[in-house]
Amino acid sequence: MSSTSHELRVNSIVAESIVDGPGLRYVVFTQGCPHRCHACHNPQTHDVGGGYLLDVETIIHQFDENPLLAGITFSGGEPFLQPDPLCVIAKQVRRRAKTVVVFSGFTIEALNALADRRPAIRALLSLTDILIDGPYIDSLRDLSLPFRGSRNQRVLTRETGFLPPTRAHTPDEGIAA
Numbered sequence: 001m002s003s004t005s006h007e008l009r010v011n012s013i014v015a016e017s018i019v020d021g022p023g024l025r026y027v028v029f030t031q032g033c034p035h036r037c038h039a040c041h042n043p044q045t046h047d048v049g050g051g052y053l054l055d056v057e058t059i060i061h062q063f064d065e066n067p068l069l070a071g072i073t074f075s076g077g078e079p080f081l082q083p084d085p086l087c088v089i090a091k092q093v094r095r096r097a098k099t100v101v102v103f104s105g106f107t108i109e110a111l112n113a114l115a116d117r118r119p120a121i122r123a124l125l126s127l128t129d130i131l132i133d134g135p136y137i138d139s140l141r142d143l144s145l146p147f148r149g150s151r152n153q154r155v156l157t158r159e160t161g162f163l164p165p166t167r168a169h170t171p172d173e174g175i176a177a
């Protein structure tokens with residue numbers, strides 16, 4: 001995955017969405033996904049070398065252009081393939097008292113295991129207000145569920161106890177503030 005703390009490999013951006021979390025949201029569809037869920041709706045996001053590189057400052061600048069936004073959503077693709085640049089963005093969004101929603105094909109348990117080897121994953125979890133976790137399972141498809149595609153996926157907030165405490169400041173993990 002060729003991205004740095006300052007560049008994110010992106011598939012697409014939706015500047016205003018009301019279906020990717022609570023309120024009006026700026027949505028970043030990250031590029032690259034290892035999960036290969038059957039009947040995935042975003043197969044164009046799978047190639048880790050696809051999409052295009054965008055610097056995080058551009059994303060933050062675009063976010064700031066719309067004061068009506070409730071927050072940002074990271075979807076994909078698999079956002080946790082690129083936790084470093086997403087941490088930079090998430091920190092800036094939270095500094096503006098706005099929320100961070102992340103969709104992941106990994107379960108929180110898998111992310112916690114991966115975070116033992118890659119601290120930036122835990123840092124991104126600590127900056128996440130709502131995590132929708134788990135792969136899309138076509139046989140469990142349920143379009144009545146808010147924000148989710150299949151019944152196995154969970155909406156995890158900090159109150160559920162699944163997310164690590166929010167850190168006022170993230171230690172040096174190669175993540176720029």
Ligand code: SF4
Binds near residue numbers: 135
């Ligand atoms: S995690 Fe999402 S983008 Fe990745 S294969 Fe599954 S449905 Fe598609």
